[in-house]
Amino acid sequence: MDTEPADWVRRKVEPGARIARHGRTWRIGRTGEALGVLYGRIGYEREASSIEQYDEEQKDFVEYAIRSGAATPFAIELDTLVMAIQHRPPEISMGAAANALALLLSDQEHRWTTEPPSRSIPLSEWRLGVEKVTRARFVLRKPNPHYTDTPDLEALIDGADAETARLELQGAQLDLDSPFISQTLSHIQNNYGEARLTGVTSTGEESTYSTTMQAEELTTEAGTNADGEVDLMSLLQAVAGTPNQDHTD
Known part of the structure; x- marks a missing residue:
């Protein structure tokens, strides 16, 4: 590709970027960059469903549309393209989030794939x-x-x-x-x-x-905060010194 991989990642993995996959819409939340690492959260929304709840004012059951989903932290080392994703079963697996990021990075001319360290x-x-x-x-x-x-x-x-x-x-x-x-x-x-x-x-x-x-x-064990997410330092450590496992054609 003509664009440097790091610039390509910055451009494609930006807040608001989205991709549809298997009935879910994956989105990128707010991102940041530190020590050559792009980090942020990736999550999905399922297709909207509806529930019925009793409304006291209307004295009747009213249908409401609801969306459900989940999010997890990620980090990408911009020089090596090593990526770390928090595994948050059963809502989000590392494989599903990694595949969604690969699709976000891909276009008609360039196909990105990911492989876990092994x-x-x-x-x-x-x-x-x-x-x-x-x-x-x-x-x-x-x-x-x-x-x-x-x-x-x-x-x-x-x-x-x-x-x-x-x-x-x-x-x-x-x-x-x-x-x-x-x-x-x-x-x-x-x-x-x-x-x-x-x-x-x-x-x-x-x-x-x-x-x-x-x-x-291979996976890396890390502690989590009160919200159940790993902190930024753990993500930075996870991508440091790991062999390149990202690929683009």
Whole structure:
């Protein structure tokens, strides 16, 4: 691109900028800049819904339109393009906010993507490092030319006459060796899908593995204020000295 990346970020990630994604309108709130870092809050509004409440003056139930949403702090180091976002489940995940920021930065000629900082390890090694797996998200594609020893998966996809499938499993302790999950992971190893697995370590920390990157996604722990948000100094520290994980085509 002709514009310097830092100037591009300043121009695209400005107060009031918005992007629609999956029924939500993501917006940028007030921003600031300190020590070469652009920081602010990103949040979303869902499509308006309505409720009925009793109005004493009218002595009747009246319909009111309401909007709901949530916001979270972010920071972007303007030289390295390293980004930090606070994970605020269940309202906002880091992935959803990062994807929204990437869309805000993109235009018809330049497509921006984000990748979490990661540590490359085999899935088998990651499994040894967690005590249990509590969530699994799969994106699966119909194979070409045929399935390989995955009858349960074949029944699911072909039974629905589908080309792709998106699945999410949650539980106190998922059994990755169960027939269905084992077949699904085998299907993914044959390059017909992706998986993100979330587990819990012996110290109680969450750990996420991405088969796309064949790596464990790394996160930074930070304290929060009374409102449940990390402070600016924590954001600045999170983006300092982290390898570049932002990309633009």
